Amino acid sequence: MNTSFDNLVIPLRFDGKPEEDIPLVAFLFSRSGKLLEKTAVRGEAVEFKTAGANPRLYKVLVAPAGDKAIDDIATIAELERFKPFEVVLDFNREGLLNPVLIPRDYPLLWLRRSCRVRGRVIKNFSLGTLTQDRGICHARVHICEVDRIRWWIQKIPDRIIAKIPEIVIRPEWPFPIPEPEPFDPIGPVATELNPQPLPPRFQFDAVSEFPVRSSALAALQKTAVNDSSNLRAAPEALSAAQSVLLSSPKILSQLNSGKVAAIRQALIENFALFHPYFCHVSWLWPYFYRYDQVALAYTDLNGAFDVTFHYWNDGDKPDLYFWVEYLINGVWTTVYKPSVPCNTYWDYLCGSSVTIRVTDPRVRWECNDVIDGDIVWIKTIGSSASVNHIKQADQYSVIQGKLFNHVGLTDVFMTGGSSALDNYRRPFGGTLNFVVQFGSGLPANGMYYYRWSYRQLRNADLSNSPAIALMSLHKGQALHKAYTYEYFDALNHKHFGQNTFKLGPVSLNGQDDLYIIPPAFPASNPVNAPELSPLWDQNTITASVDSTQFADGLYEFVLELFDVNGNKLAVIPKHIFQVPHYTSFAPSIDAPDEYLLVNGANADGFTMSARVDNQRCEATIYKIKVNGSEVSSDCCGFVPYPPNANIEVAFRAYHPHNFATFSFVVKKGTCNDALQQGFTNASGMVIGNADNYTRDSNSIYREGFSPAQLLGVCVAGGKAAFAEHVYVTALATNGYDRLSYLDASDLAAFALEPL
Template sequence: RCDEITTVRTDFNGRFEACFWRQIFEEKADLYFWVEYEIDGVPTTVYHPSIPCNTYWDYACGEEVHIRITDPRVPFGCHEPLPGEIAWIKTIGWGAPVSRIEQVPGASFVQQGRMVPTVGLTDYATGGLGHGLSNQKVRPFARSLRFIVQFGSGFPGGNVTHYRWSYRKTHNDKLVPASASEQAWAPLDDIPVSKAYTTEVTGPGGVTTFHTGHHQLGPFPIGSVNAYKIPPVSPKGPDVANDPTAEWDQNTATITVDSTSLKGDGLYEFKLEFFNSAGVRQNVADTVNQVSDPANLGQSQPAGSAFLLPASEDGFKPFRMKVRIDNQPSTAQIYSVLVDGKASSTECGFVQYDNKGISGVNFRFRASHPNDFATFGFNVVRGNSADPLSDADSSGMVGASTANYVLGADEVYRNTVSVATLLGTCPDKAAFAEHLHVNGLHTNGTSILDDFDASVLAAFALEPK
């Protein structure tokens, strides 16, 4: 049986404390914790592990409890207010640091014998990727994208009270320069944005509960533009909650961009501009716009020229980031095997071979993505055997040949394996299963998007003539 003792709120650094009473001769308490985090204004469970292995049995009073949150929706770092006039452009989504999105147009790396361009791509959540892709910038952005910014205590101020994002498409999905009309800046000024805060409410019996409110950031018409209010550091004041218990995250989702509603897949630039209350664009110092230190994501540093529009294009040099957008799915297809030039031609999948010693099985499959933003794994299994058929298996990044398979101009992978190798210990016939999984590399900056994956199964059986 579990009895709830109390509910507490952490400080900006995730620390908390709570008092509970027990009789002096009462046995020590066994403590279990679960954690909720406000996501989109809704308290959401982000830590609720199994009880047996995650209970602090016979808890010693005063001992610190360490809880590790791994849910990617919870942003990293400490969230104390920043002093001064600073706009720390932190992440796309809650996890992809802006500073770790490639900004150099010609950047690339070698993979499976070809050059892979990386401009606009992120290395978010690539540590576990194989095929030489670990910690490489290989993930494009897709679906709904949130731009997360932490504003310093100097904002909003007399000269800067509002912000606005704009975008333009510079290249298509093949990195060919976009048309002149596509390269014109377009404001993102019609998307409703609000910032959630929580307040404490004491009810009957002195029980404290948390309530959620929302402060509208915009868009609001000011002068001749639509723009968004920069939120103050604290929501306690009369301009927001007017409540001394009010708290909110120092990180602000400044805009949510539906990437499918833009001008098609390709390389985009997004810029951040500031305005006063009359709608007049303001020129801020270069050091106002900051990004995370790539080597220490918990610290900020001035954005630098890679993230600022050049003065030759805009004398105000606003913040600008390059982002590769791709919303195209992967393809997985297995073709009938060829044995001695003949394909398995019935739904039963049987195919005959001429001579066990010299006959070969030609495997063919398609694992592809229009812009090669995927990896794949192809596996062949004989019956229920644990005997590995490594000569027939393959994996890698799509768009290039692998150690076992040659990629043809028709985007079909091919490899021939001898019948004898496939039969193994089976005398003269056996059944086989083929599985192909294509893993899209897409992310929204918070999660890896599995709906860009593709998968297919096939089967065949070998028998002698």
């Protein structure tokens, strides 16, 4: 029998003509799974140009060619979601291939349905004391379909399936991680972890296809869908699933059978009920969750997206997972990619809206509306510190018995306090970005350039610093403003690209460090962006400065304007300069005189004062003293004490200029002794006495306790072990977030034992 061919030609046709023509593509794989060739099926045959090969050494799969994504297939596992037909080669007595018939009903698996996916990408922004949800424009949304487990559950190793009963019937909280074991690759897996600072949201849609009790299912759906709860924080979702699973004799019988086949079948029939368990068990994810991208969408100026994709008409609704990228410094960067198991929209209702909440701090508030006219709206330092929430004059309050001056401080991100005045405690530090929005009437020949200048007004202790002239804040730094544009690839798919326009610096007419006022649209002069549909953020970072180069203290920052010839403008109408509304942020209001270089009825520029402080905190816990003396001879922490002893607890919570808060906690063993904690714990600013503790000039806090006060519920035994922890939290902000790298902490332990 001749089994060697110059070209491999396989007769191939449908066993009965389909209702509509279905273009096919054939894949030739080696026995080890390597893709050797792919080619279109033409007529009633498929031809592979594989010379001198034995057909029995190959694996041939045929799939519909309508989905362009099939062009990127490189492995058998990737091809599985296209429901390929496997060709079995059969030879007659003469050694020739018999015709291969695709079964009459097989094309039904290849029928496709369309699904419209709508949604919005949003982020919550804080502006002073105001918080708002805003749409994120020009984000790239990846829409992925999560594979149904029934398609490939047979490939999950027996040893993994065998572990399911102990997870479901006798769950430990938290779920333990087993000893490392070899992982059997079963195709593309879903193991991503969430890069966001906040926990991912859990979505769990309808599971009506599974045979479960309606009352418990309703409780599960209400918890997981309607409340959109974080599953890790909502064990009631797990309890609802458990009540269904453990009350089903059939499921319990399958789980307790000890037979892997029976356990597999239980998973196939009831996977939606097992999912709340698996969401907690990260080491299971690579085995039970896989996905493939089915669509790509870009958000509009309101953060909305709307796209249609096609899926297989096999009776299932699509299960969708979303992840998001955003252009940061010209590079598409992942800003939302939570774990797949806890963030899949199971049985997604096509056409329903999905809300994706991004928390990545690198995503800025953009795509705001154009403002009409010749307006210069000085908005924020960073993305959140409204300039109208920075104290511009001396204003005092008493905090923990000490006088505190709020000049130059902001209340951004601050909570608590007895009044709005008390909340102005945050200085600025790190890299400071000065954000301005220019009106649609600019730039004009009479108002074409801007420049920021600065000078120190006071030292860190608020004593006056030597009088100096204004200096350029920019120091020759190049500034660019980015814009996005649309383009289409070879497949006529739309994409977004990014380009930049250099604002400056420009030297003109004896003036250095001048920067062009950007127009409302990059297609306008002087940018003249040539790309399709160019757009940019109306907010402009007009200056970016590393404040660590400054000495700590109070600074004046001045914004000046220049005409097209570089002449500095004076007597500018006051209403040109705008600041945010104090309570609502928008619309803007005319800048009060305290923000202006007043020149009669006009202004020569905009000015504001802000306090800069980049000092680090310090935290130290000292050894316990008994009757005024340290009694521990080593670092082991045992503290012998006599009856009626005075036991002193002391720690240092320090910031050179008091811009910090602290929290001090004493924890006794495993006890939850509220009475003892009321005596020993303390919190407040590092400015004065706090709770029971007295602060000295070195910011050391001390308090003496009787043995009974410390021992509390352990007083009968006369001894107990304690942990002490102090955390000092810096108040400084860069306008985006608190500068947590300035924080400090310390941890110690001691044990009381009677003499």
